[in-house]
Amino acid sequence: MFNNYLLIAFRNLRKNSTYSLLNILGLGLSIACCIIIFLMLQYHLSFDAYHKRADRTVRVVTDVHMESITPFRGAPNPMSKALRTEFSFLENVAMYATRAEALISVPSASGIPDKYKEEDKFAFAEPELFDILDLPLLQGDAKALREPNTALITENLARKYYGTIDAVGKTFRYDNKVDFRVAGILRNLPANTDYNSEILASWASRASMSEYSPFMDNWGGMNGGTYCLAAFREGHHPSELEAAIPEFRKKYRHPESEMLFLYKPLPLTSIHLNSDYNTGMMKKSYLWALALIGVFLLITACVNFINMATAQALKRAREVGVRKSLGSTQGQLFWQFIFETALIVVAAVVIGMVMARIFLPYLNTWTKDQVELTGTDGKMLAVFLLALSVVIIFLAGAYPGLVQARFRPAVSLRGLAETKPAGGFSLRRMLVTTQFAISQILIIGAAVVTAQIEFARNADWGFRPGAVFTVPVPNTDHMKSLKQQIASIAGVKNVSLCYQPPASSSNNQNGVQFENRSQGEPWAVNFKPADADYLETFGLQLVAGRNVMPSDTVREYVVNETFVKKLNLAGPQEILNRSVNVDGTKGTIVGVVRDYHNWELSQDISAIAFSTNSFAYSNCAIELMPGNPAPVMAQIKQVWERNYPDYYYEHTFMDERMAQFLESESIIMNLIRIFAGIAIFIGCLGLYGLASFMILRKTKEIGIRKTLGASVPGILWLFGREYVRLIIVAAVIATPAAWWAMNAWLQEYAYRTTLGPGIFVFALAMTFVVALLTVGIQSAQAALANPVKSLNRE
Amino acid sequence: MLELKNIERYYQNGATKTYVLRYVNAHIAEGEFVSIMGPSGSGKSTLLHILGMLDEPTEGEYWFLGEAVHKFNERRRTELYQQYIGFVFQAYHLIDDLTVYENLETPLLYKKVPSGERKSRIADLLDRFNMVAKKDLFPAQLSGGQQQLVGIARALIGNPKLILADEPTGNLQSQQAKEIMDVFKKLNEEDGVTIVQVTHSDANAQYGKRILHLMDGRVESEEIVKK
Numbered sequence A: 001m002f003n004n005y006l007l008i009a010f011r012n013l014r015k016n017s018t019y020s021l022l023n024i025l026g027l028g029l030s031i032a033c034c035i036i037i038f039l040m041l042q043y044h045l046s047f048d049a050y051h052k053r054a055d056r057t058v059r060v061v062t063d064v065h066m067e068s069i070t071p072f073r074g075a076p077n078p079m080s081k082a083l084r085t086e087f088s089f090l091e092n093v094a095m096y097a098t099r100a101e102a103l104i105s106v107p108s109a110s111g112i113p114d115k116y117k118e119e120d121k122f123a124f125a126e127p128e129l130f131d132i133l134d135l136p137l138l139q140g141d142a143k144a145l146r147e148p149n150t151a152l153i154t155e156n157l158a159r160k161y162y163g164t165i166d167a168v169g170k171t172f173r174y175d176n177k178v179d180f181r182v183a184g185i186l187r188n189l190p191a192n193t194d195y196n197s198e199i200l201a202s203w204a205s206r207a208s209m210s211e212y213s214p215f216m217d218n219w220g221g222m223n224g225g226t227y228c229l230a231a232f233r234e235g236h237h238p239s240e241l242e243a244a245i246p247e248f249r250k251k252y253r254h255p256e257s258e259m260l261f262l263y264k265p266l267p268l269t270s271i272h273l274n275s276d277y278n279t280g281m282m283k284k285s286y287l288w289a290l291a292l293i294g295v296f297l298l299i300t301a302c303v304n305f306i307n308m309a310t311a312q313a314l315k316r317a318r319e320v321g322v323r324k325s326l327g328s329t330q331g332q333l334f335w336q337f338i339f340e341t342a343l344i345v346v347a348a349v350v351i352g353m354v355m356a357r358i359f360l361p362y363l364n365t366w367t368k369d370q371v372e373l374t375g376t377d378g379k380m381l382a383v384f385l386l387a388l389s390v391v392i393i394f395l396a397g398a399y400p401g402l403v404q405a406r407f408r409p410a411v412s413l414r415g416l417a418e419t420k421p422a423g424g425f426s427l428r429r430m431l432v433t434t435q436f437a438i439s440q441i442l443i444i445g446a447a448v449v450t451a452q453i454e455f456a457r458n459a460d461w462g463f464r465p466g467a468v469f470t471v472p473v474p475n476t477d478h479m480k481s482l483k484q485q486i487a488s489i490a491g492v493k494n495v496s497l498c499y500q501p502p503a504s505s506s507n508n509q510n511g512v513q514f515e516n517r518s519q520g521e522p523w524a525v526n527f528k529p530a531d532a533d534y535l536e537t538f539g540l541q542l543v544a545g546r547n548v549m550p551s552d553t554v555r556e557y558v559v560n561e562t563f564v565k566k567l568n569l570a571g572p573q574e575i576l577n578r579s580v581n582v583d584g585t586k587g588t589i590v591g592v593v594r595d596y597h598n599w600e601l602s603q604d605i606s607a608i609a610f611s612t613n614s615f616a617y618s619n620c621a622i623e624l625m626p627g628n629p630a631p632v633m634a635q636i637k638q639v640w641e642r643n644y645p646d647y648y649y650e651h652t653f654m655d656e657r658m659a660q661f662l663e664s665e666s667i668i669m670n671l672i673r674i675f676a677g678i679a680i681f682i683g684c685l686g687l688y689g690l691a692s693f694m695i696l697r698k699t700k701e702i703g704i705r706k707t708l709g710a711s712v713p714g715i716l717w718l719f720g721r722e723y724v725r726l727i728i729v730a731a732v733i734a735t736p737a738a739w740w741a742m743n744a745w746l747q748e749y750a751y752r753t754t755l756g757p758g759i760f761v762f763a764l765a766m767t768f769v770v771a772l773l774t775v776g777i778q779s780a781q782a783a784l785a786n787p788v789k790s791l792n793r794e
Numbered sequence B: 001m002l003e004l005k006n007i008e009r010y011y012q013n014g015a016t017k018t019y020v021l022r023y024v025n026a027h028i029a030e031g032e033f034v035s036i037m038g039p040s041g042s043g044k045s046t047l048l049h050i051l052g053m054l055d056e057p058t059e060g061e062y063w064f065l066g067e068a069v070h071k072f073n074e075r076r077r078t079e080l081y082q083q084y085i086g087f088v089f090q091a092y093h094l095i096d097d098l099t100v101y102e103n104l105e106t107p108l109l110y111k112k113v114p115s116g117e118r119k120s121r122i123a124d125l126l127d128r129f130n131m132v133a134k135k136d137l138f139p140a141q142l143s144g145g146q147q148q149l150v151g152i153a154r155a156l157i158g159n160p161k162l163i164l165a166d167e168p169t170g171n172l173q174s175q176q177a178k179e180i181m182d183v184f185k186k187l188n189e190e191d192g193v194t195i196v197q198v199t200h201s202d203a204n205a206q207y208g209k210r211i212l213h214l215m216d217g218r219v220e221s222e223e224i225v226k227k
């Protein structure tokens, strides 16, 4: 029997080969996208879920309380010690502080050490971390991290640095300052963890380093990359910690300021997708968008399938009738149709797997993820694919299998099953409307996303990002001479030593106390140490007062307009010559700069204070004169390398930095746009095929109508009328849905494009274009054809 | 063998009912050879479809071997159908995507006949209908008459006890038609197969023992064929 079905299925496919191929490829493509989306979802949802104690581990994050609350992903340095002594329901607490751009020097046989710049592989960690996260060791002992100047490194790095994994006892130097002894080798880390530093240096060494030691017990400020992880004892719950935190805060705080730091335990597994507390680019809203597009892709592909089935219904109805008259049961017919669909779906799944395999590596390099075809758990993909196939098979096979198989043979033999109108709105109309509605939603979505990307790209950051670039200042010893030497190069306009450029992802949040107010302000200030040339170099405009006087320590402050507003002062003049205490350091406010964007555009502008503080400088910003930059930059490099022979030279243009700021977002948004485009494309394929089928069937009617004197426009309208109606019904459904969804999405952005009617009109117009391309051209061909020819074709 | 009591079949068209069959009563005994005649549109095919359980009467009772077909569900009907009936369509109704051989094989597959027996039965029939050379062709590659022959062969292949044939020789040339009628006659006389045929030809009707004359959906008269 199956042979018989198989034959029918194959011959059917062959007969409608173009249409079948379009359908199978379309389905394959959408399955490929679904596989990729599924794997991405699985990957991002699995972050840090593999740790044994994941379900009772939290990260303590900090909400910095201002008029509004600013979430901050880190915690102050002394947090773990305090939690450990206070709360017995905590099994283990550990600090984990990442350091970006670590310079690792490994002694070599030649005497000149090998140097490696590790972008984001270095962290200081307390030994308790090993009793919280699953970090298996291949060699050595995690307890060694109790000692200063010890570190654990992964197999990968051991191979890279020492050419062997037997590296226990070997040494390296960090940032040309501190020597570490390798005390153990970590098994390579999985891709789905946010705690992915491959060098774990002992916390004790951090405490002994001069730039950190003063802050190890400081409750008044924190660094974004410094995390506090805590595992609860079995049977205890984060709510216990939450309840205890108000008391805890009273006891542990910065003596001079009542800066409101609200500590909050967040479940370890929830952090990856929490864009407030995670630096990764994946947000929950994006995952939702991807999942939704995946569902849309599936619906579209299924609709194509059902349409193919209904388009063939007349012919299939006859077959159903005949087969029943040959003794087939309803059940056998059902399974025949299911089998036939299954064949196509299995072919499409195979094609989809192959496509997914081909696309994934590109996707990974692009998103910098490590999504693998096997998934984080290979079984899940298999289950997903099986479920997916079954759903598609039954959705697509159900119409002929259930509806047609039920008709009485005498009815189906007369072909009445097809011509009978099934209510006012037939199944096919409903499906085509669904498809149009999905297309419109996706077009609107993609258009809004594009508008927002463009909006962000062209946004006024409030300062000049162009011809300014930064070079690192590895240590403060030579920085003054470096600045002087660079400034004396012809072609250099301005040079400034600073902690970070005006807009940066590295930020300090500090407490602030104004004048003699007894209490600190309930908001934090973004403190930017920089020398007196900073404003000039970055083109920040003073709206009141003057710039700071050159100095090596904090004496005078320049603040931004937001700072003034937050103090509720009448205007920038009001604040001049008044004193302020930022993170325990007093100074006089001498100037106010115009507001500019100091974070990503998705966030509000913070209160900012600039002040001289040469101890904190880590960058040298250089503005070039107009002209050819290459020779000037070559000289700057020479000068820099003369001053810092042990370090890596690197320069970053401000507009690159801006671009990086936007990059991660735009990657995901582009991904969403691509998937949406594919979904629209697959919808087009289906409409095209359906239209060609319908027109073929109507060829005779067209021929007869023409011989009866119908005009070409009249005939076109015959087809067009139907589609215009469906598109309008679809627009009525799609427009409010899309408006609601995209409006909700835009709310995440403090600075966002507006949703004008233009986008919706555009989407509607695009849908008409789609219909015109898929249906119109074919109808026109049919309408223009010689009537005798079309009659003969029957 | 089968009995129709007050069979009615109408089509609802808006508020109006169009009757195709009205008060049809008939009794056909096992081993009979009955012809149904009547003008075009008088309801012959409809009646045959009802006899073949391919259509349901809107009113009335249909008894088959003492069982109430009108009360059966789809499944029971299929069982009964598979066991007893072979149907020849006026419009042939071959499966376009299957070859002659495969078309003949399909009913045997539904009856779960083992493959060896299938082969021999098909070979036998192809031989009998002179179609051996055509066995791998598709219906579209056959003439109308050839298609009709395949349709007849397909109805006979399951060795049915009851053959329902809707103008089986409509498209055949008279010599071929005669051969087919001889086959029917032989089946009827030697194997005791009950045959009900719809025909426009008096000559064909003479092969049967009884003729039902249909007119506007009613059995107008019954005629016994005199030999």
Ligand SMILES: Nc1ncnc2c1ncn2[C@@H]1O[C@H](COP(=O)(O)OP(=O)(O)OP(=O)(O)O)[C@@H](O)[C@H]1O
Pocket: A414, A416, B011, B018, B020, B038, B039, B040, B041, B042, B043, B044, B045, B046, B047, B090
């Ligand atoms: N779906 C339907 N709706 C309305 N009327 C129908 C339908 N199907 C058949 N009829 C009508 O039923 C009547 C009988 O049809 P049937 O096919 O039984 O005629 P027939 O006697 O076999 O004619 P012919 O000799 O031309 O084959 C016809 O008048 C036809 O128009």
Ligand SMILES: [Mg+2]
Pocket: B044, B045, B046, B090, B166
């Ligand atoms: Mg008829």
